[in-house]
Amino acid sequence: MLPELGHFTLILALCMAVPLAVIPLIGAARNNQLWMSYARPLVCGQFVFLVTSFACLAAAFLMDDFSVAYVAQNSNSAMPVQYKLSAVWGAHEGSLLLWALILSGWTFAVAVFSRNLPDELVARVLSVMGMISIGFLLFLLLTSNPFARLLPNSPLEGGELNPLLQDVGLIFHPPLLYMGYVGFSVAFAFAIAALLGGQLDAAWARWSRPWTNIAWAFLSAGIVLGSYWAYYELGWGGWWFWDPVENASFMPWLVGCALIHSLAVTDKRGVFKSWTVLLAIFAFSLSLLGTFLVRSGVLTSVHAFASDPARGLFILVFLFLVIGGSLTLYAVRAPEVVSKPVFGLWSREILLLLNNVILVVAAVTVLLGTLYPLIIDSLGGGRISVGPPYFNLVFVPLMCVLFVLLGFAPKSQWKRSSTNNLKRELFMAALASLGVGVLFPLIYGGELHLGAVLAATLSLWIAITGARDLITKGRKSGFGRLSRSYLGMQLAHFGLAVCIIGVAFTSIYSEQRDVRMSPGDSLELGGYRFQFDGVKQVEGQNFSAQEGQISIYQGDQKAYLLQPQKRVYLARRQSMTEAAIETGFTRDLYVALGEPLGDGAWAVRVHYKAFVIWIWMGGLLMGLGGFLAVTDRRYRIKAAQSEKIPVATDNGVAEVSSNLGAKA
């Protein structure tokens, strides 16, 4: 009964989305208050129905209702309850339902938090989000219904969630990632609404800023979690593979990052308006493209799901409509937007423009590398793949330029080029970072590794210039009075500096050995001695495992015991590697079991990972910076101030129209 209710409420949600996409839009075009006022109730309705639908699916999982095909494929009565719940979004249908739910959640949030904005704008924004929602709800209902039943021959026991996904990281990774992906739909909707209304002004940018920041912060957190999950769960010790699906989340992140900076310029200085709109369109289009790449199975990827061509076609058409439609609208409307840019060569505007150029170019090169195999294949050039060397070769130089420029940012000023005494200050910072940047690799690594020097110098350059500015500004106005958006920026930039160290030092100073080990064998790596003491049999709730016992000695002292597992999940006899990690501030010790080689010997993978945790700490700091910036009071106060007069009249009209609505 519940699955039918879920299916029915899904259809009802679509019945809300269709009028939502049409009525408020027409209302805004004709300046009809009544029609515009339909937007909020429809948004609430859609949200409530989708929550109900999602809850029904979750209930089907918790109650082990294996007559539902999706549940039967991805759950099993022996699975721990938290994984039953995360299995709801563990495969295609459920994760799309989550997508739709989050989209309606964002729409709802816009409806709630935009009471101070002009009615027309809100009506248009909500309508555009309704259109996107129609696309995804149709996709769900037509090609991937999660509530389809297996009747009358329903199985007594389900398959199982892919063991790789039975992990805490996977409970949170998809929702966070989707919050980010889908969050860009808000910036997109604001951009389209502004284009439709022909009001591309600074106010538009100010309203989209918090939404963009928060979406980007979620996306950062999602990517960090995904990367960490890959590190400890895939058992290879890698943290980023330039896999098409990783790229799919990374491209919107890069463009979203550019968008945040470009919105700042548009908000503060009223320039780059059309460029900002274009970026907002790109950021969301790349999110959709990401969904397409993951769902259609056109690319060879570790993430690819067994897939169905009809689904790929649907998303491709949808993608074409969204991108084609919005770019056409842009082409028609953007030339009307005129701004008079006046700023010096080294002004903050130019620096932020360079930031945008580099980030977008980086995203384009990632896109090129990701789609190149598809292009070549469709031109009949055979099956190819583009490996990590391509991405590293292109990406690293671009980022180095970006990091150098970032150091100039805090000292730069709007409009004006910076003056001479600032140059001296920056010169000192550069000298200090180069000095420490050379010394550190010498002391830590014992030799002058060029890559390490470059990374340490760039990281310190960002950190020092940022810290200097923070101290100067803090002394001038008092640390407590620094705005949260400023602190957020500082935090995010500092996170980047941390991340650079992590990425570079991990790839330079890590050591790895794959060896055959019999009980009693030991090996030296990174100043530690790893001794293999054989394996124990261990039973889990839905798996049984061989657990390796590996003692790690520091000198003669036994320092740690690591217990990596080789699990066999009982439902489908799938085997899985569970690595064991001893995490430290400057290094991780990482051990994973390969396969048994007979006579008690095992293939064992041992890593010494230098500074690896810094990658994710840095990523998290960036995300936190984004969240912190959103809490800045200026977004709320200024929105209220600038709209004070229209709000008063609008409320009057809105009351009248809602009375009319009640009578009708």
Add this chain to the structure above:
Amino acid sequence: MHPIRKQRLKIVLFILAGFGLAVGLALFALQENINLFYSPTQIVKGEAPQNTLIRAGGMVVEGSVKRDPQSLKVSFQITDYAETVDVEFDGILPDLFREGQGIVAQGRISGSGDLKAVEVLAKHDENYMPPEVTDALEQAGYGKDHYSKE
């Protein structure tokens, strides 16, 4: 020149320089770093270049996996049911590697026509077939029914 024009010209030049640099880098990098896929039939016919990093894929032949007792060296055969290629690998095979499963290996063809693999990929999902392998099997005349389990 009018200051605004001059400004715009500078911006355009900046952007062009950035794009130019990136496109140059990207094309260079692409040239160096693409790996072509070859099916066992193509490798046996000698179509695959020697000593170049390529990708090869097929089904692991039942009973062909042999391990060296002293090290991590392992050898096995992959097939598209028309031809078979020997693969040698030194390292840890992925969890989902097993006989009868579709895999993709990345490596170099040696003088004797074997593939010295540097990486063996099997996918997360046991029902998932790498698209290249599906293609290769179909070209060799073997459709889905031959390998799909259950």
